[in-house]
Amino acid sequence: MKKFNVCIVGGGSTFTLGFLKSFVRMKEEFPLNKLVLFDIDKDRQEPIGKFGEILFKERFPELDFAYTTDIKEAYEGMDFVFMQMRAGGLPMRAKDEHIPLSMGLIGQETCGAGGMAYGLRSCVDMIKAIHDIRTYAPEAWILNYSNPAAIVAEALRREFPDDKKILNICDQPENVVRSCSRLLGCDWENLDPVYFGLNHYGWFTHIYDKTTGEDLLPKIKEMIKENGFLPQDAEQRDASWLDTYGMVQTIMADFPDYLPNTYDQYYLYPEYKASHLNPEFTRADEVMAGREKRVFAECAEVIKKGSLGDGFDNISDAHAEMMIKVAEAIAYNKNNRHILIIENNGAIANMQDDAMVEVVCELGANGPRPMRVGNIPQFYLGLLVNQVSVEKLIVDAYFENSYQKALEAFTLSRLVNDAKKARKVLDALIEANKGMWPELK
Ligand code: G6P
Numbered sequence: 028m029k030k031f032n033v034c035i036v037g038g039g040s041t042f043t044l045g046f047l048k049s050f051v052r053m054k055e056e057f058p059l060n061k062l063v064l065f066d067i068d069k070d071r072q073e074p075i076g077k078f079g080e081i082l083f084k085e086r087f088p089e090l091d092f093a094y095t096t097d098i099k100e101a102y103e104g105m106d107f108v109f110m111q112m113r114a115g116g117l118p119m120r121a122k123d124e125h126i127p128l129s130m131g132l133i134g135q136e137t138c139g140a141g142g143m144a145y146g147l148r149s150c151v152d153m154i155k156a157i158h159d160i161r162t163y164a165p166e167a168w169i170l171n172y173s174n175p176a177a178i179v180a181e182a183l184r185r186e187f188p189d190d191k192k193i194l195n196i197c198d199q200p201e202n203v204v205r206s207c208s209r210l211l212g213c214d215w216e217n218l219d220p221v222y223f224g225l226n227h228y229g230w231f232t233h234i235y236d237k238t239t240g241e242d243l244l245p246k247i248k249e250m251i252k253e254n255g256f257l258p259q260d261a262e263q264r265d266a267s268w269l270d271t272y273g274m275v276q277t278i279m280a281d282f283p284d285y286l287p288n289t290y291d292q293y294y295l296y297p298e299y300k301a302s303h304l305n306p307e308f309t310r311a312d313e314v315m316a317g318r319e320k321r322v323f324a325e326c327a328e329v330i331k332k333g334s335l336g337d338g339f340d341n342i343s344d345a346h347a348e349m350m351i352k353v354a355e356a357i358a359y360n361k362n363n364r365h366i367l368i369i370e371n372n373g374a375i376a377n378m379q380d381d382a383m384v385e386v387v388c389e390l391g392a393n394g395p396r397p398m399r400v401g402n403i404p405q406f407y408l409g410l411l412v413n414q415v416s417v418e419k420l421i422v423d424a425y426f427e428n429s430y431q432k433a434l435e436a437f438t439l440s441r442l443v444n445d446a447k448k449a450r451k452v453l454d455a456l457i458e459a460n461k462g463m464w465p466e467l468k
C-alpha cells in the first residue's frame with residue numbers, strides 16, 4: 028500500500044492537534060510516509076510541532092515528521108497539501124467581527140463585511156501560497172479549507188483556471204448531516220444527503236437512508252420542530268455554537284421546505300443577529316478564551332512531561348476525519364460522496380455556469396464529479412444570485428485593485444445592504460487591514 032506525504036499549511040492552527048491525532052487514529056486507512064507542518068509564525072507552530080514529535084514517537088514511530096517555516100522543506104515531494112491558513116490570525120478575525128458590529132452590522136468570520144475583509148486578506152495569502160506549492164510540488168493535491176472558502180474558491184478559479192488539483196471544501200454541511208444522525212440515532216455515514224447552495228449558504232432538499240432509500244427529511248423536520256437541533260461535533264459546543272444550531276429550528280419554522288446550513292441564519296435574519304451578537308465578546312474572543320487556550324495548554328503539558336500520559340484521548344475530531352477521508356477518496360479512487368465547492372456548470376441548472384457552488388459530488392482520483400440538482404425555487408435562487416454577485420465583486424476588487432468594486436460588493440451584501448453603511452464599514456476595514464489587503468484605488 029502506498030504511503031503518502033502530507034503537508035499542513037497553517038501548522039500553528041488550533042485545529043492542527045485534532046489532525047495530528049486523527050492521522051494516528053486513521054493510519055491504517057490513510058497511511059502516511061511523511062508529515063510536515065508549515066507556518067509563517069514559528070513561535071506559534073513550535074509547541075504544536077513539539078507535541079507532534081512526542082505523539083508520533085509514541086504512537087507512529089515509523090512516520091517521518093517535521094515542522095518548518097521553509098517553503099521548500101514544506102512542499103517538496105508532497106502528495107497532499109492541507110490548507111488551513113488564517114490570514115491575519117485570530118487577532119484579525121476579532122477585528123473582522125468587532126468593526127462591523129460596532130456599526131450595528133453582523134460581524135462574522137466568513138459572512139458579510141467581516142467575511143469580505145477576511146476574503147481580501149486570504150486572496151493575497153492563498154494565491155501566493157499556491158504559487159509556492161506549485162513551484163515545489165506541481166502534482167500535489169491541494170485540499171483547501173481556508174476561509175472564507177466561497178471567496179477563496181472564486182479567486183483560485185480565476186488565478187489557476189487550468190489547475191485541476193485544487194479542491195475547495197467546508198466541513199459544515201457534513202456537520203449538519205452528522206447532527207441529523209444524532210437526532211435519528213443512526214450512523215451518519217448511512218445518511219445520503221442532497222444539497223445545494225454556496226459555501227456557508229445552502230440547504231438540504233433530501234436526506235436519504237442509504238440502505239432503504241427512504242427520505243428521512245420529513246422525520247428530521249418533525250424532530251427539530253419538537254426538540255430543536257444540537258451539534259454532534261464536540262468542537263461545536265461553545266455557547267455561540269449552541270445558539271447557532273438552535274437557530275435551525277427558527278429558520279425551519281419560517282422556511283419549512285428544506286433543512287438549512289447553520290450559516291443561513293445570518294442571511295435570513297441580519298437585523299436580529301446583528302442586535303443579538305455581543306459586540307464586546309465575539310466568536311473570536313470565545314475561541315481565544317477557549318479552544319486556543321486549551322490547545323496550547325495541552326501542548327505545554329505534554330512537552331513538560333515529555334510523554335503523552337493521559338493527554339491523548341480518543342475523541343473523534345469530525346473536521347480532521349472528514350479531510351482525511353477526502354484525501355483517501357482521491358488517493359484510492361474511492362468515488363465516495365462528499366459535499367464540495369465546485370464550478371457550477373449546470374449542477375444548479377438555473378444558476379450561472381461560473382458560480383462556485385456547493386453540492387454533493389463523487390470524489391475519486393480524477394477529482395470531483397458533481398451531482399446535478401436541477402432548477403432551484405425562485406426564493407433560493409434570488410438569495411444565492413445576490414450572494415454570488417457579492418463574492419464575484421469582492422474578487423474583482425482584489426484583481427482590479429478597485430475600491431468601486433469593493434463598495435459594490437459591500438452594498439449588495441444582505442448583511443450590509445445600504446451604500447452609506449457600506450462605505451463607512453469598508454473605510455474602517457481598509458484602515459484595519461493596511462499591509463494585508465491589496466491597495467484599493
Ligand atoms: C465551521 C466552518 C468553518 C469555520 C469554523 C469556525 O467548521 O465550516 O468554515 O471556520 O466552523 O469555527 P470556530 O469554532 O473557529 O468558530
Ligand code: MN
Pocket residue numbers: 176196197198199227
Ligand atoms: Mn466552512
